[in-house]
Amino acid sequence: MMPRRQDLFLFFLFLIPSLSGEQEQRPVANCPPDFKWARVWDQNRQQIVFFGELSLDVSVWEVSPSSSSSPTLTTRVYNDILPGPTIHMKRGETYYLLFHNQLLDTTTTSGETRFNQLHNPNHTNIHLHGLHISPLPPGDYPFLEIEPSSSYLYRYDVPHDHMGGTFFYHPHYHGSTSIQIGGGTMGVIIVEDEEQDGVPSEILEMERKEKGETVVVIQHFDLWEMNSIVSLIQDDVFSLSGLEAFQNSFHLVNGRLNPHIYPDLEGNIWQRIRFVYVSPTENMVVELVKEGEERGGECEMRLLSKDGVYIPNGPRKVTKLFFTLASRVDVVVFCSPGSYNLQLSNKQTIATLHFSSSSSSSSSSSSS
Template sequence: MPRATSVRPFSLYASLVVLALAGCANHSENEPVSQPLRKNPEFSYDASGVTHATLTAAEQQVNVGNERYVSLVFNGDYDSPLIRTRPGGTMAIRLDNRMDEITNLHFHGMQVSPLDTGDNIFRITRPHQVGEYNVKLPMAHSPGAYWYHSHFHGGSQRQVSAGIAGPILVDGMLDPFPELKGIKEQVLVLRNFQKTLTGKVASEIITSAPSIRTVNGQEVPTIDIKPGETQLWHFINIAANQYFRIRINGQTMQILSRDGNTVTRRVDDDEVLIGPSARFSVLVVGPPAGSYNIESGDADTGPAGDSYPAARLAILRSSGQPVATRQITSAYPPAEDFSKQAVNKTRQFVFQDSATDSSAFLINGTRFELDRVNTTVKLGDVEEWRLLNPSQELHQFHIHQVDFQVTEINGKPVQFSGYRDNVFIPATGSITVRIPFRDPVILGKFVYHCHILEHEDGGMMQAIQVVRPVNYEQAVKLEPLGGLYGENNQLCTYLRNTGQDPKTSSPLVPSAK
């Protein structure tokens, strides 16, 4: 991966506690006036629980922060629409592709069907055609913050970086805590846009190049709060590759949810490291009257990775009459601790950079192939996966359709506080997770991969199929042919029909105008 000129070693532990701090916000006369945080355009559900939304993907001129670029965006705005749903609800999404390239949608972190018109990343919508998604959430679906984004292999990094991504909220996170009913919620969508000299989205992404970091499409917006007021903030990182290490100067955040999973006990921290695809929902209490910086600290993903300079992301403005602070007094929702259970199968996966090709990234020595399945799992099993990273840079593990429990980091036990759907594997380190493949809704074929999208597009992804035990032997035999669900692979068929090799998954680029 390309490197910046200034490099600092990244450590799993040191990176979480080292931060370049600034004091309360000091604004010079030449500094642009900070604008109030804008709310995302929103699609919400009707009385029957169905959210109808049209996402129109097109290349056009938009504001990215305080600058003007031609980019790929949804509905004419770099600040993509928020899709709001609820457990048991349905997202009826119409993807109107007005771009000159294929695209598709993945509903990140959601435990929904990966088949047919559901969360099927092997489907595509061709240029200037319309794709329909009908995603049904189980009644037991966890409330919280999620997101949607392009996920076709070879093009996800470029499209997500450009703007083909947006936030999702599943309502109900505060239901277990009636004492917090009615508090203000803020959706804070984090992303970065690579600066170019052409005024258009970059055709090739250089991760360490200068970029514009935005919150809801804005550069350094102002978020208002009253002294003592309790607010719920949803940080949603929809950047393709960027890590955000968030701190509110002088404030502690109470973490309520990670990756759409409510924690099982009180967790406080003065900063949160939010990797690509991660979401943190935190309780923030208004400080004494004044302005306070919300910052992203400098970070480095290792000697072979990328470094990100510290930056101010937003301003917290506390003003008005003080109000009473709301505190959690109810019990946290319980969750099953899988570290105390026997597992049905143990697997090991090595996430590694290629020694011979700087653009290639591997799992267990192989690059992703669209027309094969790498892992077959029996529905009902709980598996333990050991994720090894011999690379000199970290990797961001994510698996579709299911959540998991982190049980060890570098061989040391982790105290249980809830589930995740992504976690970074330290450079030259390891993570151990336990994954329950229990819900029949996940039957089908999906993927696990590094969510640094440069790495995913470079091949650090594999396909997994969850099958009923009675179909297990047959499914294993069909792995080299795409598994039991190979017929759903529209992307593989498209690449073959357009003369591209699905085994190398050559990136698709826009046609010349």
């Protein structure tokens, strides 16, 4: 039996011109994988805590694996992926994170260095952006220096009254923050909502369903800014290959260049999308525009929260989303089945989100 046109779409992606002018397949971008926590006893065997390991190393990351030109970004990443894994946390729990700085020691300055002067590109630490937890060691201490080839055991105690929401983690060592974050070193944190937060039950159910929510990470790479920093700090890591067509900047969405995103999205149901945007220099406005439409039709979008804080009197109907340099926006969407371009204000498409019909999803599931 011949597969339906809708089913064929799931296997054969749209073709677009590549950087060399040839017809190339656009990449597929899945949501960042979840970070793995293990439940263990603490050292005094008095309570169950969560333990996990995170490493920072150099990766040659393929931004468009399906392209014959094989464009790559050589940069620093967490656990060998860009962006890093999504860390889930719950209020009232204790987390131990063993962090390994696996970068090489390439100290680039001699003599005394100023606190905010560019130096030591491979020295680092981790900051949990937006979380209300202790800023003192061994917690979220932003002045900690983790040298190359060394490790540090963080302890995070999430308060019992911490609000659920979307946050992110990134390096915060003063001297190398720009080269590392500007190169894409970051990951998402989700503090899970609880019923006592007053979050509507419909929203809570979206979080609990296997396909109830989607994480979309948009990273803006400012090449003029990065080239300047690379020169000043004498960095020998950050570099591009096959991306010469981008003179000034480009965006990656879930680690890919102008990708298709469809595995976790279905049409004609309300579902949550957690957007995270990171840029060293520019704010951003985006909208969802159905292919073939001039403006976002057949897709209703309502704003839930900004920067991990639920808005009052929400959800509020919106047509566009505004992001500052490092911000998060949570929305719920109800879209008819089809393809929707994630467009910047200049009409550039940086990703295409595909909402399948429930029947095609069921068909795909039963045939797999």
